[in-house]
Amino acid sequence: MGSDPKVYSLAEVSEHNYNKDCWLVIGGKVYDVTNFLEEHPGGDEVLLSATGKDATDDFEDVGHSTTAREMMDQYYIGEIDPSTFPKKATYKPAKQAHYDQDKTSEFIIRILQFLVPLAILGLAVAVRFYTKTS
DSSP states (O other): OOSSOOEEOHHHHHTOEETTEEEEEETTEEEEOGGGTTTOTTOHHHHHHTTTSBOHHHHHHHTOOHHHHHHGGGGEEEEEOGGGSOOOOOOOOOOOOOOOTHHHHHHHHHHHHHHHHHHHHHHHHHHHHHHHTO
């Protein structure tokens, strides 16, 4: 690694996303992995799909060996300017409708509309059963 590494923007790195010119951003560093595409055990598609973004998570999720991490030094070409990354969207929970207490009374009315006729039917069956035996 040089004493004063070149600093690239994400837009500059994103232009290098082909199998004949492939750059990756991993851990804030820029790597030209063009010559490694054919040698990569996971295939060139894996590397090409990680271009144009911060591929650190993709790299770490695989669990690369220490040998693979040491190999990265030969492909290092500079640093990435972190200010060129798009701002991460902050999560905003969906606004929930205000709890309407009037709906509780509507729920009770619906329950009663079901239970009252059922109770009347049960009463009618009971009356019919007891009066039939006499």
